[in-house]
Amino acid sequence: MLIDKFMIKDTQSIEKNMVASIVGVSVSILFLLVMTVVSELVPELKVWLTNSFSHHWVGKGVLSIAVFLVFFGLDRTYKTKITEKGLVGAVNTLNILVIFSAVLILLFFIYEGLHS
Amino acid sequence: MTKFLETALIIHILLGLVGVSSVYFIWTGFLKKTMKLSSLIKSGWIALVSFVLSWLSGGYYYVAYYGDNVKPVIKAGDYPWAHSVFTETKEHLFLFLPFLTLMILIALYFYGDKLDKNEKLKKSLTLLSGITFFLGVFITLAGVIISGANR
Amino acid sequence: MSQIFIFKALSDGKVSKTEDQWLKITYTVLRIGLVILVISGFAFLLHSRLEGFEERLYSARTWSKIIMTLIILINAVLLQVRRIPFWLGSSVSLVSWYGSLVLGVWRGLTAGYLGIFSVYIIAIFVVAFILEKIRQRMKISKL
Numbered sequence A: 001m002l003i004d005k006f007m008i009k010d011t012q013s014i015e016k017n018m019v020a021s022i023v024g025v026s027v028s029i030l031f032l033l034v035m036t037v038v039s040e041l042v043p044e045l046k047v048w049l050t051n052s053f054s055h056h057w058v059g060k061g062v063l064s065i066a067v068f069l070v071f072f073g074l075d076r077t078y079k080t081k082i083t084e085k086g087l088v089g090a091v092n093t094l095n096i097l098v099i100f101s102a103v104l105i106l107l108f109f110i111y112e113g114l115h116s
Numbered sequence B: 001m002t003k004f005l006e007t008a009l010i011i012h013i014l015l016g017l018v019g020v021s022s023v024y025f026i027w028t029g030f031l032k033k034t035m036k037l038s039s040l041i042k043s044g045w046i047a048l049v050s051f052v053l054s055w056l057s058g059g060y061y062y063v064a065y066y067g068d069n070v071k072p073v074i075k076a077g078d079y080p081w082a083h084s085v086f087t088e089t090k091e092h093l094f095l096f097l098p099f100l101t102l103m104i105l106i107a108l109y110f111y112g113d114k115l116d117k118n119e120k121l122k123k124s125l126t127l128l129s130g131i132t133f134f135l136g137v138f139i140t141l142a143g144v145i146i147s148g149a150n151r
Numbered sequence C: 001m002s003q004i005f006i007f008k009a010l011s012d013g014k015v016s017k018t019e020d021q022w023l024k025i026t027y028t029v030l031r032i033g034l035v036i037l038v039i040s041g042f043a044f045l046l047h048s049r050l051e052g053f054e055e056r057l058y059s060a061r062t063w064s065k066i067i068m069t070l071i072i073l074i075n076a077v078l079l080q081v082r083r084i085p086f087w088l089g090s091s092v093s094l095v096s097w098y099g100s101l102v103l104g105v106w107r108g109l110t111a112g113y114l115g116i117f118s119v120y121i122i123a124i125f126v127v128a129f130i131l132e133k134i135r136q137r138m139k140i141s142k143l
Helices: A011-041 A043-053 A056-078 A084-115 B003-031 B037-076 B081-093 B096-115 B119-148 C002-010 C017-050 C054-058 C060-080 C086-105 C113-137
Strands: none
Touching (some): A011 A043, A011 A056, A043 A056, A084 B096, B003 B037, B003 B119, B003 C017, B037 B096, B081 B119, B096 B119, B119 C060, C017 C086, C060 C086, C086 C113
16 A cells, blocks of 8 residues: 555554544544634634634634644654553543534534523 | 525534444444454544534535525424534533544544453543543434434 | 244254354345435435425334334444343344334335334244244254
């Protein structure tokens, strides 16, 4: 595969990519959660996103990709070793974060829907 | 609705379904005693590409048509909550899917050959793919609710 | 068909290599059928949306079919991890598949959720009873 030309599959590199991905994805999801709630509560932010990206939703998408790339890159550069137990813990933390964020977003919009 | 927008909507729905089906396949693949790694990686790529294309086509439909033409109809109709709850939730949760699928694909690609020996990590990734599947199902059903309210 | 194959395979107490291959083919066909069921179902909903029949997307028939399809998917996972007894899981699977088919084909159905799911639940237990009788008659050991 094309990706094989760009990735060195030694053990350290494998773990670095795994952990960097988990960090990048986790921070992106957290970022989306915060942006979603704050942009509804602070209209100026929504206006800024719309002005900068033509639509607030497009802005959230683009910024979340940027956040992922930044944190993936940062973690890959600075993180060294992680145990296998740590890797499991990181994925479990991501699982909890996703459930928590999804439920919170749904509850937030139910609340907003009832009070609008 | 123009033909182009209709096509964007059709692509959005069908590719979304392909993505969710692929994630389901990965989820059940993780549950097997011995994973068929190459099939799961292929499914991971299908899921990721499908979700990204569904994201783009749905995003185009949403930005170019939904806001001015569908949203006012729903909000003025019998089911305004279809927009205020389901569209708002769906449009934000959908942004999770490509990231989660990317995570699963990276895990399969970089760690897949070790997973059968690492039960704990395999369980965590199984849970992640299950969560991604249910998120996809919720988003799909939200789409049905939103479309049905457009009258 | 998969139910018949499973009973036939287990009638002698073990699953041979050939029987295992037949079962694998059956499950692959089932998976393909499931994908076709889901995509064709949504194609119908999409058609309703684009042709101005949005009320169909809120009908009890539509949502009952969606729920049964979801039950098929989740039931398959539960069976795989053995979190549901086989007698119940196989019955749920059979009834859900045929239930989805009936709901898809029966255009004039006016029953609500209570009516549809009452019949569904009763059917699950009736089918489970019938499958159990077949299993006993074929003298297959408990799964």
